[in-house]
Amino acid sequence: MKLAKRVSTLTPSSTLAITAKAKELREQGHDVIGLGAGEPDFNTPAYIIQAAIRSMEEGHTKYTPSGGLPKLKEAIIGKFQRDQQLSYSAAEIIVGSGAKHILYTLFQAILDEGDEVIIPSPYWVSYPEQVKLANGTPLFIEGKEENGFKVTADQLEKAITPQTKAFILNSPSNPTGAMYAEEELRQLGDVCLKHDVLIISDEIYEKLVYDGATHTSVAQLSPELKEQTIVVNGVSKSHSMTGWRIGYAAGNATIIKAMTNLASHSTSNPTTNAQYGTIAAYTEDDGSVETMRQAFEQRLNGIYERLITIPGITCVKPQGAFYLFPNVREAAELNGFADVDSWVEALLEEEKVALVPGSGFGAPNNVRLSYATSFEALEEALTRIERFVKAKARA
Numbered sequence: 001m002k003l004a005k006r007v008s009t010l011t012p013s014s015t016l017a018i019t020a021k022a023k024e025l026r027e028q029g030h031d032v033i034g035l036g037a038g039e040p041d042f043n044t045p046a047y048i049i050q051a052a053i054r055s056m057e058e059g060h061t062k063y064t065p066s067g068g069l070p071k072l073k074e075a076i077i078g079k080f081q082r083d084q085q086l087s088y089s090a091a092e093i094i095v096g097s098g099a100k101h102i103l104y105t106l107f108q109a110i111l112d113e114g115d116e117v118i119i120p121s122p123y124w125v126s127y128p129e130q131v132k133l134a135n136g137t138p139l140f141i142e143g144k145e146e147n148g149f150k151v152t153a154d155q156l157e158k159a160i161t162p163q164t165k166a167f168i169l170n171s172p173s174n175p176t177g178a179m180y181a182e183e184e185l186r187q188l189g190d191v192c193l194k195h196d197v198l199i200i201s202d203e204i205y206e207k208l209v210y211d212g213a214t215h216t217s218v219a220q221l222s223p224e225l226k227e228q229t230i231v232v233n234g235v236s237k238s239h240s241m242t243g244w245r246i247g248y249a250a251g252n253a254t255i256i257k258a259m260t261n262l263a264s265h266s267t268s269n270p271t272t273n274a275q276y277g278t279i280a281a282y283t284e285d286d287g288s289v290e291t292m293r294q295a296f297e298q299r300l301n302g303i304y305e306r307l308i309t310i311p312g313i314t315c316v317k318p319q320g321a322f323y324l325f326p327n328v329r330e331a332a333e334l335n336g337f338a339d340v341d342s343w344v345e346a347l348l349e350e351e352k353v354a355l356v357p358g359s360g361f362g363a364p365n366n367v368r369l370s371y372a373t374s375f376e377a378l379e380e381a382l383t384r385i386e387r388f389v390k391a392k393a394r395a
Helices: 014-027 046-057 070-084 099-110 126-133 153-159 182-195 223-228 253-264 272-283 288-307 329-334 340-351 375-394
Strands: 093-096 116-121 137-142 164-170 198-202 229-234 247-250 367-370
Touching (some): 014 340, 070 247, 070 272, 099 126, 099 229, 099 247, 116 126, 126 137, 137 153, 153 182, 182 198, 223 229, 329 340, 340 375
Parallel strands (some): 116 137, 116 164, 164 198, 198 229
Antiparallel strands (some): 093 247, 229 247
C-alpha cells in the first residue's frame, strides 16, 4: 500500500535511534550507560501520585472537556500569575496530551501550505517534522556556538519573508541548555511585532535553571508581546511527569479555540487522572521540584569541568535544562573519524556509552549528553569517553 506523502518526508528521531541501539546492547548483556534520555531520572513526587490515585477512587475516570478540566485551567492560570505575573482567562488555556501534542495541534491550527516557520538551530528534533506535517516549511537560522547557541534579532530580521507565519523560541533550550536574557528576548520580540510574526515560546524547561539564572518569558515583557505569543509548557520536565502526558498552551483565544476543536477530534481529552495529578502539582508543591532542580545543578557543576578537560572536546556551559551539548569535532578527527555520527557509533560499540549525535538537532559537530542520571553513572561515562578518545588518539 502506498503511504501518504506527509510521512515519507519525516526524518527518523536520532534520539530514539540511539536509545534503541543502547537497549539492544543491554539485552546482549553489555553494561551500557545511556546519556540520551530526555526525561528526569526521579520518580514523580508522591503527592502527585496520591492525588491521581485519589481522583480514580473518587470516580473521576470518565471523559473531561477536550481542552482540559476547568480546575486544571484554574491551576495553570494561578501558575502563570505566580511565576510570570501573567493573567490569562480559561478561554486562553488549552491542556493537551503532553507539550509535544500541544505543539503538533498548534501547527495544525495555524499553518497552511507554503507558510514558513523560523526555527533556530540547534533545535529540538520534532519542531521541523511537526511543521512539515502541517504542510508548512521550516526555515533554519543558526544559533552560533560563539554566541551561546542563541540567534540574534538581526538574524531573525533577515530570515523573515512575506510567508513567515511563526518563530519558535525555546528557552531554556533542548539540546543546548541555552537561555535568552530579557534584553535579547525584547529585541527578538520587537522584530516579530514589526512583521506580525507569531511567537511560539516553548518553556518546558523553565524550572530547570542554574547558577543563579532567572527564567523570563517573552510574554512577560509587554501586553503587545503577550498577545503575539503562544506559551507552551507542561509538567514533564519540572515535575518528572514525562509518562503522564500533560502539556498546555496559553495565548490568543481564537487560536486556543481552534486548537481545542482539533483536539476534540484527535484525543478527545487529556488523560483524566493525569489532569488531577497536575492540579496537585501546581497547587500542593511540597518542595520536590526545587529538590530535583538542585540535584541537576550539582550534577552539571560536578561533571562540566571534567568534560572540557578531555582532549578535543569543548563545551558552552548551559544555564538550564539537563543537557550538555559539547563540540566533539576535534576529538572525532583526532580519533580518525570522518564525522561525529561515526564517532558516536564507535563510542557506543567500544565503550558502551550512548550519546545522541548533534546532526539530528541541526548541529553535526556536537553531541547531546543528558545528565538526567546518577552522578556515579555520569562519572563512569566520562571515564569511558576519555579512555576512548585517548586510546584512539594513540592508535
